[in-house]
Amino acid sequence: MSEPYVLVLYYSRHGATREMARHIAQGVERAGLEARLRTVPAVSADCEATAPDIPERGDLYASLDDLAGCAGLVLGSPTRFGNMAAAMKYFLDGTTALWLNGALIDKPAAVFTSTGSLHGGQESTLLTMMLPLLHHGMVMVGLPYSEPALSATRTGGTPYGASHWAGSDSSQQVSDDELRLCQALGERVARWALKAR
Numbered sequence: 001m002s003e004p005y006v007l008v009l010y011y012s013r014h015g016a017t018r019e020m021a022r023h024i025a026q027g028v029e030r031a032g033l034e035a036r037l038r039t040v041p042a043v044s045a046d047c048e049a050t051a052p053d054i055p056e057r058g059d060l061y062a063s064l065d066d067l068a069g070c071a072g073l074v075l076g077s078p079t080r081f082g083n084m085a086a087a088m089k090y091f092l093d094g095t096t097a098l099w100l101n102g103a104l105i106d107k108p109a110a111v112f113t114s115t116g117s118l119h120g121g122q123e124s125t126l127l128t129m130m131l132p133l134l135h136h137g138m139v140m141v142g143l144p145y146s147e148p149a150l151s152a153t154r155t156g157g158t159p160y161g162a163s164h165w166a167g168s169d170s171s172q173q174v175s176d177d178e179l180r181l182c183q184a185l186g187e188r189v190a191r192w193a194l195k196a197r
């Protein structure tokens with residue numbers, strides 16, 4: 001059997017959510033588990049368009065086996081009109097086989113997002129990203145207020161998951177508080193994944 005890992009699965013168009021994923025992976029590894037970073041291909045209005053099996057750069061695309069085999073999941077997407085991006089929803093809509101055989105039941109999961117504006121839907125995105133994971137029987141993990149950054153932050157960071165305010169031109173770096181909360185979220189999912197084994 002392969003070593004346990006936490007799947008950090010994200011979609012990112014401009015890189016902000018990808019940067020958060022890196023910090024979350026550090027938290028996972030700090031808790032003693034491998035972090036497997038995977039992304040999903042963009043979807044296109046042109047039904048003829050297909051992405052190559054292997055992306056030209058960056059993390060590999062996730063397979064259903066990556067998801068089925070994980071000990072825990074941290075799922076990230078940019079906010080699009082207050083919700084997750086279509087690319088991530090499309091990937092999740094293809095996971096019926098895993099739902100049918102209960103592959104994700106009782107595994108810990110958490111969510112993260114990046115937005116252009118501070119009040120542009122971080123919390124609605126995080127809460128709605130939880131819904132398919134709850135249908136899969138996953139156990140949601142959030143961020144407790146024992147994390148000092150949750151009260152101190154002047155940018156992103158919520159009890160529902162990690163978040164980042166990238167700014168309307170995506171120029172804002174992940175702040176120190178956002179970074180601490182990304183790492184704490186990864187660490188928490190990894191700790192629960194180890195307990196659940």
Ligand SMILES: Cc1cc2nc3c(=O)[nH]c(=O)nc-3n(C[C@H](O)[C@H](O)[C@H](O)COP(=O)(O)O)c2cc1C
Pocket residue numbers: 011012013014015016017018077078079080081082083114115116117118119120121166167170
């Ligand atoms: C179609 C579309 C819809 C968006 N909707 C929102 C939104 O509802 N609220 C918000 O704050 N930002 C919104 N944004 C901005 C992105 O959430 C923001 O740029 C994010 O940081 C991108 O993450 P990425 O760098 O990982 O791609 C939207 C962007 C696009 C392209």
